[in-house]
Amino acid sequence: MAYRGGRGRGRGGFGGFGVEYAKAEPFVIFPDITLPDRKSISDDTQLLKNFNFFERFWKSSPYHLGDGVSKKESESLDIERFSDTLKPKKKKSNERGSFYDYLVLRPDNFPKELLGDTRRERPVKRARWTQDADLQKLEALEKLEAKLKAEGKEENEEGEGDEEVEESEGEDSENGDYDQNKDFDDDDDDYNEPEDNDNEDVYI
Amino acid sequence: MTATEFGIVYAVHIITSHFGSVASKVCECLLRRGPLSSREISRLAESDINHTKVKDILYLLIHHNCVQAFSIDPPDGSESKATVQYIALFRNIIHGARYNKFSKVVNEELGSQCSGLLDGLLSNGRLTLEQLIDRDRDSKKPMGSEAIRDSLQKLVAARFIERVPSPEPVLGNKDEGPAQKKRGAKASKIFKEPESLEERILEAATPVDAIRFPFIFEQDSSSTVADDDSNIPEGKRKQPEVDYSSGPSNEVIWRPNFEELIRRLRHKACVEIVKERRDEGCANVMKAMLEVGRSQEKKAKTDKSVPMSMGSIYEELIKTDAGREMTQARVEACLEQLSATSSYLPAFVIESDDSYIVDFKSIISVAQKDEMESVVMRRYGKEAFRMFRYLSQEDRFVETDKIADAALTEKKDTPQILLKMWKDGYLHMQKLAVTGVYMPFLLWKVNKLIVSRRMLDEMYHASLNLSLRLTHEKDSEKELLLLPMEKLEGALKERRNKYRAKSVLLTSASFKLDDAILLFHDF
Numbered sequence: 001m002a003y004r005g006g007r008g009r010g011r012g013g014f015g016g017f018g019v020e021y022a023k024a025e026p027f028v029i030f031p032d033i034t035l036p037d038r039k040s041i042s043d044d045t046q047l048l049k050n051f052n053f054f055e056r057f058w059k060s061s062p063y064h065l066g067d068g069v070s071k072k073e074s075e076s077l078d079i080e081r082f083s084d085t086l087k088p089k090k091k092k093s094n095e096r097g098s099f100y101d102y103l104v105l106r107p108d109n110f111p112k113e114l115l116g117d118t119r120r121e122r123p124v125k126r127a128r129w130t131q132d133a134d135l136q137k138l139e140a141l142e143k144l145e146a147k148l149k150a151e152g153k154e155e156n157e158e159g160e161g162d163e164e165v166e167e168s169e170g171e172d173s174e175n176g177d178y179d180q181n182k183d184f185d186d187d188d189d190d191y192n193e194p195e196d197n198d199n200e201d202v203y204i
Numbered sequence: 205m206t207a208t209e210f211g212i213v214y215a216v217h218i219i220t221s222h223f224g225s226v227a228s229k230v231c232e233c234l235l236r237r238g239p240l241s242s243r244e245i246s247r248l249a250e251s252d253i254n255h256t257k258v259k260d261i262l263y264l265l266i267h268h269n270c271v272q273a274f275s276i277d278p279p280d281g282s283e284s285k286a287t288v289q290y291i292a293l294f295r296n297i298i299h300g301a302r303y304n305k306f307s308k309v310v311n312e313e314l315g316s317q318c319s320g321l322l323d324g325l326l327s328n329g330r331l332t333l334e335q336l337i338d339r340d341r342d343s344k345k346p347m348g349s350e351a352i353r354d355s356l357q358k359l360v361a362a363r364f365i366e367r368v369p370s371p372e373p374v375l376g377n378k379d380e381g382p383a384q385k386k387r388g389a390k391a392s393k394i395f396k397e398p399e400s401l402e403e404r405i406l407e408a409a410t411p412v413d414a415i416r417f418p419f420i421f422e423q424d425s426s427s428t429v430a431d432d433d434s435n436i437p438e439g440k441r442k443q444p445e446v447d448y449s450s451g452p453s454n455e456v457i458w459r460p461n462f463e464e465l466i467r468r469l470r471h472k473a474c475v476e477i478v479k480e481r482r483d484e485g486c487a488n489v490m491k492a493m494l495e496v497g498r499s500q501e502k503k504a505k506t507d508k509s510v511p512m513s514m515g516s517i518y519e520e521l522i523k524t525d526a527g528r529e530m531t532q533a534r535v536e537a538c539l540e541q542l543s544a545t546s547s548y549l550p551a552f553v554i555e556s557d558d559s560y561i562v563d564f565k566s567i568i569s570v571a572q573k574d575e576m577e578s579v580v581m582r583r584y585g586k587e588a589f590r591m592f593r594y595l596s597q598e599d600r601f602v603e604t605d606k607i608a609d610a611a612l613t614e615k616k617d618t619p620q621i622l623l624k625m626w627k628d629g630y631l632h633m634q635k636l637a638v639t640g641v642y643m644p645f646l647l648w649k650v651n652k653l654i655v656s657r658r659m660l661d662e663m664y665h666a667s668l669n670l671s672l673r674l675t676h677e678k679d680s681e682k683e684l685l686l687l688p689m690e691k692l693e694g695a696l697k698e699r700r701n702k703y704r705a706k707s708v709l710l711t712s713a714s715f716k717l718d719d720a721i722l723l724f725h726d727f
Contacts, residue, residue, distance in 0.1 A: 030673060041712050046311070050304035050323075051711060057327045058222045063264060067225040083683045102328055102335070103267050104457050109330065110266060111273040111372040113242065113288040114259055127335070129342040 062099045101127035207235060207294045208661035214668045215297040221671075222300060223264060229253060230261045231270065234292035239274070239401070241287050262290060268329035269459055270297050272369070274405045277377040288372060291405060295726070299462050301667070302718055303327070306465040310364055313468070317347055318355045322364060325460050330368055332455040356458070357419075366416050366461040373408035418456060467504045470727045473719070474567045481549060481570065482541060485530060489538040490552070492521035493562050505727070511559035514539070568727050575720060576655055580630065587613045588621045592630070592650060601634055601647035622648055629658045660724045663717060670714045677706050 058064065105115060207215065212235045219228040233249045234240060240248065242262060246255045253261070265271035270293055275286040299306075303326040311319035324339055325331055331339070333356060337349045347355070359365045410416065471494040479487035496516050497509035518535055521527035530538075539560060542553040550570065554561040573596065581589040590611035595602060608618040625631045632654065636645040678685065681703045684696065692700050 029676070038709065041709065041716055043708055043712050044308075044715065046308050047304050047715055048708065048711060050307045051715075053307075053323065054303050054327060061222075061327070063223055063268070063329075065224040065227050065261065065264065081683070083686050086686050099264060099267075102331075103263060104330065104332060104335075106454075106457070107371070108454075109368055109371055109457050110263065111288050113273070113372075114263055114266075127338065129339040 062102065065099075208657055208664065210661045210665040210668065211294065211298075212236060214664040215292075215294055217668055217671065218297055218300045219265075219270065223261075223268075226253060226257065227261045227264060230258060231265065231292055231297070234271065234290060235294060239289040239291040241289050245290070265292075266290075266371070268300075269293065269462075270300075272405055272409060273372045274375060274409070275372060276375045279377050286374060291402060293402075293406075296462060298721070298725075299466075301714075302722075305469060305715070305718070306460065306462075309465060309468045309472070310359070314355075314358050314362060314364075317351055318358050318364075320347070321352065321355045321359060322460060325365060325458060330457050330459045332457050334455055336458075360417050360419075363417055363461055363464040365458050367411065367418060368457045368459050369406075369409035370411065371409075373405060375404055375408055463504045466722075466726050467498070467501060469722060470504060470564075470568075471498070473571070473723065473727060474562075474564065477567050477571050478542070478552060482538075482552075484526075485534060486538045486542055488521060488524070488526050488530065489517065489535055489542065490562070491524075492517050492527060493553070493560065496520050497562060507563075507565045508554070509562035509564065511556065511561050513559055517560065568723065571723055572652075572656065575723065576652075576659060579659065580625070583628075584621065584625055587611060587617070588625060591618070591621065592625065595631070595648060595650040596652070599650070601632075601649045603636075604646050604648065607648060619646065622646075630655055656724050660721065663721050663724070667714055667717055667721065670710055670717065674707065674710045674714075677703065677710070 103110075107115060212232065215235060216228045216232045219231045229249050230245055230253065233245055237248065242255070242258055245262075246253065246258045249258065262271060262273075266273065271290050272293055273288055273290050275288050278284045278286055303323075306326060307319050307323055310322045321336060324336060328335075328339075333353065336356065337352050340346050340349070340352055356365070471491075474494065475487050475491045478490045493509065493512060496512045500510045514536070517539075518532060521530065521535060539553060539555070543551050543555045543560070545551045550563075550566045552563055552567050554563050576596075577589055577593055580592045584592075591607050591613070594607060594610040604619055604622065605615055607613075607622065608615045611618070613621070622631060622633075626633045626648070630650070632649040632651050634647040634649075636647055638645060681699070684700060684703065687696070687700075689700060
C-alpha cells in the first residue's frame with residue numbers, strides 16, 4: 001500500500017516531531033498583576049468631567065463613520081433583551097447626519113484634489129448641532145405645551161419660530177439626561193455627584 | 205521622533221474610537237507607510253474601502269487635524285505634475301486622547317465660556333465664527349453671539365486657537381539636508397530623516413503670525429491682512445494664491461492651536477518639577493519667568509527661554525497673591541538657588557550678565573531621568589538602578605568591572621544584571637576584543653534617546669491597555685449602566701458603585717500615564 005508519509009507520526013504533534021513548542025494555557029483576558037497603590041492616583045474631578053463630555057460626544061457624533069458593518073445587519077444579530085425597552089428609542093442610522101454638514105468646503109481649507117471632483121453640491125442647509133431625535137423634540141414640545149396650557153399660561157416660547165431649537169426641553173423629559181443621546185451609555189454619572197445639575201449639553 | 209510600534213497601535217485605537225474602524229484603516233496605512241497619495245491609499249488600504257470612501261475619510265481626518273496634505277515640486281525640467289500626498293500627524297492624533305486637559309487649561313486661564321468654545325473646536329476640528337454662533341444657538345444655555353465673539357477674541361489673543369493652515373503647501377524639491385550627509389551616526393539618521401519631512405511640511409503649511417492669529421473686529425469680522433510676499437519666507441511663497449481677506453463666504457476658519465496648548469501644559473509641568481525639587485518660592489519665581497518669556501517662544505519644545513531681567517521677573521511675580529508676599533531679597537535668593545548646580549540637581553536657570561534664562565531642557569531632563577530610574581528600580585532592582593544611574597551620569601561606554609565597582613555590586617553578579625537590562629533595550633552593549641585576553645570585554649552605555657523611545661512605547665502600550673480594560677468593564681456592565689442610577693438599590697447599587705469606582709480609577713490612571721507620555725514626547 002502507498003505509504004502515507006508522516007501520517008502516523010504526525011498525529012498529536014507538530015509534523016512528527018512529537019514535541020510541543022508551546023504550552024497550552026487557558027486564556028485569561030486580564031491576568032493578575034501587582035497593581036500600584038490606589039492612593040497614588042489622585043482624582044481630578046474637572047478632568048474627569050471634561051473627559052466624560054468628550055467621550056459622550058464621540059459615541060454619537062456624526063464624525064463616526066462606523067465600522068463597515070451596516071446597522072441593520074448588526075441589529076438583527078442581537079437577541080431581544082428586556083433592557084432594550086429601557087433604552088432610549090434608537091434613531092435611524094441616517095438621522096445621524098452626514099459629517100459634510102460641518103465641513104467648510106473651501107480651497108483655503110481642503111486640498112484641490114479633494115474639492116476638485118466634488119459632485120456633492122451640498123444644498124446650503126443648516127447643520128444640526130444637537131443630537132435629539134426630532135421625534136423626541138416634538139414629544140417634549142408637546143408635553144411642554146400641554147403643561148403650560150394646563151397652567152393657563154400664554155405660551156410664546158415654542159422655539160419662537162425657530163425650528164432648529166432642539167434641546168431646551170431636555171430637563172423636562174422623564175429620564176433627564178438619558179433621552180438626550182441615542183446611544184447614551186450612562187457613564188456620565190460616575191464623574192458627577194448626583195446633585196450636580198449643570199449637565200453639559202450633549203451637543204456637538 | 206518617528207512613531208513607535210505601540211504608538212501607532214494606540215493612535216489607531218484613538219481614531220477607531222472617535223471615527224470608526226474604517227477611518228482608522230486609512231490612518232494606519234499612512235502611519236505605517238509614511239506619506240501616500242489618495243490612489244496609493246485606495247490600493248494599499250483594505251479592499252473594502254473604495255476610492256470615494258477614501259476621499260470621505262481624508263476629508264474627515266483633515267477636518268480633525270489628523271492628516272495634512274502637501275505636494276513636492278517635481279525636479280527641474282521634469283514634465284510631471286506634483287502629486288498630492290497625505291501625511292498622518294501622529295502628534296495631533298495622540299492629542300485626541302487629552303482634549304480634557306486642554307479644556308481644563310483654558311478654563312483655568314480664561315474661564316468657562318472660553319473653554320466651552322474651545323470644546324466646540326476640539327470636538328469639531330474646525331469651525332467658523334458663524335458655525336460657532338449657530339452651535340451656541342442650539343445649545344441648552346446659549347451664550348449669545350456677543351459673548352461668542354468676545355470669547356473668540358480672547359482665545360485668539362491668548363493664541364489658544366488659530367486660523368487653519370494652508371491645505372496643500374508645496375515643498376521645494378531638495379535633499380533632506382545634513383541628516384542625509386551624515387554617514388556616521390546611524391542612530392541619528394534614523395531619528396532625523398522622517399521627522400524633518402513632517403517638520404518641513406508643517407512649517408510650510410503654517411502661515412505667518414499676523415495671518416495665523418488675526419484680529420476680529422466687531423462689525424464685519426474683517427481679517428484683512430495683506431498677503432505681502434516680500435515678508436513670506438521661501439517655503440511659504442510657494443503656497444497657492446489664497447485670498448485672506450474675509451467677507452461672509454471667506455470667514456476665518458478656526459481650529460485649536462495645539463502648540464500653545466502643549467506649551468501651557470509644559471510650563472505647568474516645569475513649575476511642578478521646580479516645586480518638588482526646590483520649594484514653593486522657587487516655583488513661584490519660575491512661574492513668573494515662564495509667563496514673561498512665553499510670547500517669545502518660537503516652538504513648544506524650545507530648549508531655552510529668552511533672557512529676562514530681575515525687574516521684569518519681579519514685576520510679573522507681584523501680579524499674583526503668592527508672589528506679592530515675596531520680598532525682592534527672597535526672589536534673588538530663589539534665582540540664585542535655581543541657577544546653582546549641585547551633584548544631584550542641575551541648574552534650572554542660566555544667569556548671564558544680570559539676565560536670567562530658563563533652561564527647559566534641564567528641567568525636563570530631570571523629570572525624565574527620575575522616571576527612567578524609577579522604572580529600572582522597580583523592574584530590575586536596586587543594584588540595577590545604581591548601575592543605570594552611574595552609566596547615565598558617565599554618558600559613555602564603561603567596562604563591566606568598573607560598573608561593578610561604582611555600583612558596589614559583586615563582580616560576578618554584575619554581567620547578569622546588565623544583560624537583563626540590555627535585553628529589554630535599556631542599555632547599549634559593545635564587545636571589545638583585546639589581543640592576549642581570552643574573553644572580550646563588554647562595554648555598556650545608556651543611550652537616553654533609545655531608552656526614551658523604549659519607555660514611550662511601553663507607555664503607549666499601557667495607555668492602550670487601560671483603555672481596553674475600561675471598555676471591557678463597561679461592556680460587562682452594559683445592561684446595568686442603562687438603568688438610572690437613582691433607582692438602584694441594594695446589590696445592584698453596590699455593583700453600580702463598584703463599577704463607578706473602577707471607571708474613575710482606570711480613567712484617572714490613564715490621565716497620569718498621559719502626563720508621563722507628554723513628558724517624554726511633547727515637552
